[in-house]
Amino acid sequence: MTTTERATLTVRILLFGSYAEFLGREALELALPEPATIGDAVARLRSFPGGNRLPARPLCALNLSQVPAEAPLSSGDELAILPPLAGG
Amino acid sequence: MTTTERATLTVRILLFGSYAEFLGREALELALPEPATIGDAVARLRSFPGGNRLPARPLCALNLSQVPAEAPLSSGDELAILPPLAGG
Amino acid sequence: MFLRFTPLELGELIAQVESPARGGVASFLGLVRNHHGGRQVVRLEYSAYEPMAEAECARIVAEAEERWDCGVALAHRIGMLDVGEVAVAVAAASPHREEAFAACRYAIEEIKRRVPIWKREFFVDGGVEWVGSGARSELLRDTTGR
Amino acid sequence: MFLRFTPLELGELIAQVESPARGGVASFLGLVRNHHGGRQVVRLEYSAYEPMAEAECARIVAEAEERWDCGVALAHRIGMLDVGEVAVAVAAASPHREEAFAACRYAIEEIKRRVPIWKREFFVDGGVEWVGSGARSELLRDTTGR
Numbered sequence: 001m002t003t004t005e006r007a008t009l010t011v012r013i014l015l016f017g018s019y020a021e022f023l024g025r026e027a028l029e030l031a032l033p034e035p036a037t038i039g040d041a042v043a044r045l046r047s048f049p050g051g052n053r054l055p056a057r058p059l060c061a062l063n064l065s066q067v068p069a070e071a072p073l074s075s076g077d078e079l080a081i082l083p084p085l086a087g088g
Numbered sequence: 089m090t091t092t093e094r095a096t097l098t099v100r101i102l103l104f105g106s107y108a109e110f111l112g113r114e115a116l117e118l119a120l121p122e123p124a125t126i127g128d129a130v131a132r133l134r135s136f137p138g139g140n141r142l143p144a145r146p147l148c149a150l151n152l153s154q155v156p157a158e159a160p161l162s163s164g165d166e167l168a169i170l171p172p173l174a175g176g
Numbered sequence: 177m178f179l180r181f182t183p184l185e186l187g188e189l190i191a192q193v194e195s196p197a198r199g200g201v202a203s204f205l206g207l208v209r210n211h212h213g214g215r216q217v218v219r220l221e222y223s224a225y226e227p228m229a230e231a232e233c234a235r236i237v238a239e240a241e242e243r244w245d246c247g248v249a250l251a252h253r254i255g256m257l258d259v260g261e262v263a264v265a266v267a268a269a270s271p272h273r274e275e276a277f278a279a280c281r282y283a284i285e286e287i288k289r290r291v292p293i294w295k296r297e298f299f300v301d302g303g304v305e306w307v308g309s310g311a312r313s314e315l316l317r318d319t320t321g322r
Numbered sequence: 323m324f325l326r327f328t329p330l331e332l333g334e335l336i337a338q339v340e341s342p343a344r345g346g347v348a349s350f351l352g353l354v355r356n357h358h359g360g361r362q363v364v365r366l367e368y369s370a371y372e373p374m375a376e377a378e379c380a381r382i383v384a385e386a387e388e389r390w391d392c393g394v395a396l397a398h399r400i401g402m403l404d405v406g407e408v409a410v411a412v413a414a415a416s417p418h419r420e421e422a423f424a425a426c427r428y429a430i431e432e433i434k435r436r437v438p439i440w441k442r443e444f445f446v447d448g449g450v451e452w453v454g455s456g457a458r459s460e461l462l463r464d465t466t467g468r
Contacts, residue, residue: 016371017440018457053457061438064374080371080438084454087368087375087398087439088352088410088430104225105294106311141311149292152228168225168292172308175222175229175252175293176206176264176284186332186349196356196405202426203332203349204419210342259342273350277427280348284419 009075097163178233193247193269200273202280225292246270324379339393339415346419348426371438392416
């Protein structure tokens with residue numbers, strides 16, 4: 001019944017551009033209680049130092065494809081948090 | 089009162105592409121009784137050997153600009169008879 | 177000179193219009209195709225009413241540059257061309273890519289619509305025809321006089 | 323590879339898509355502009371989420387080639403670029419010029435909309451900003467890691 005008994009999943013977070021500067025890193029591993037969505041991962045990141053500069057609903061890509069914040073996470077996923085695109 | 093007393097104007101005719109082949113030449117001088125329009129010049133050309141293959145209302149350019157068949161001619165004008173354009 | 181008697185280089189046209197303030201460059205190349213009307217083309221020959229063609233090309237450039245915030249360059253090849261060679265090239269540069277595309281598109285459409293240029297197609301079966309009028313060509317000499 | 327770390331050559335992309343059956347080649351170049359938001363830009367740096375950017379570019383090419391009768395090639399530069407350098411290049415070849423223009427336009431719009439690429443602008447006044455987010459950049463090292 002304690003939180004330590006709950007199963008967790010681990011995802012790899014990638015940060016780019018201004019977001020990497022906000023959090024001072026470009027990649028990290030994040031452990032989250034199951035089940036977890038992209039929104040849960042973003043909320044956790046926003047609690048980190050500098051994370052308050054991330055928007056509540058940033059553009060995200062899960063395993064190389066853009067996905068909405070409601071998408072569920074699985075252990076081993078690669079979740080990229082994408083600043084506003086500026087290619088071209 | 090005879091036609092020889094009527095004033096005439098002389099224009100330079102340029103023929104291109106298939107039209108030059110129809111009439112067997114690329115340029116000629118044409119004398120026409122005044123007043124004369126482009127349509128009059130074309131009608132005369134159509135009476136020449138091979139000229140019957142010219143359309144009755146071909147595309148025409150007078151002194152480097154496209155003009156309608158009703159446009160009047162002046163002595164010294166350069167009248168180009170243009171086959172269907174095929175540039176590009 | 178918009179009419180050229182040697183191979184066209186798109187890079188030369190782009191260099192004429194690009195600038196540090198113009199971030200978008202749209203361009204178009206028209207190449208000699210290997211077929212027309214179901215027949216195989218081996219080469220073709222362009223000829224022009226040269227002074228009028230030069231004047232029309234200059235008007236097209238001026239119109240495009242007045243209508244859009246852009247610089248436009250264009251060139252049309254005259255003479256005998258092989259399949260795959262560049263017959264016409266247009267480049268339009270603008271601070272805005274929509275305007276670059278619009279100006280480029282305008283220029284190529286107007287070239288086809290207004291510039292007095294003609295072409296004869298030489299087919300693999302030996303036939304030669306004037307494109308547009310459909311007339312068979314009887315003269316096999318170089319009608320460009322060059 | 324759609325992402326390139328050395329100068330882009332439009333001719334290389336055109337050569338990838340031109341063919342004797344495709345008479346129209348539309349292309350687009352995006353160049354580094356010397357100004358943005360009223361400030362003078364001296365250079366800029368592109369970075370990407372590289373595996374996703376490669377995948378998105380491949381999807382864009384496939385979509386354009388399925389939707390229009392055409393071949394499409396594109397490339398985007400990554401790294402530090404000076405004003406006037408080519409940041410992105412697209413070429414689309416088709417038997418019909420309308421389709422070449424449509425495919426070229428689609429590709430550049432989708433690149434801007436979907437491909438995970440970012441840029442920092444270096445202004446003449448010494449400021450550095452992430453384009454799009456408006457955030458000032460604090461890290462002056464090369465974020466592309468090259």
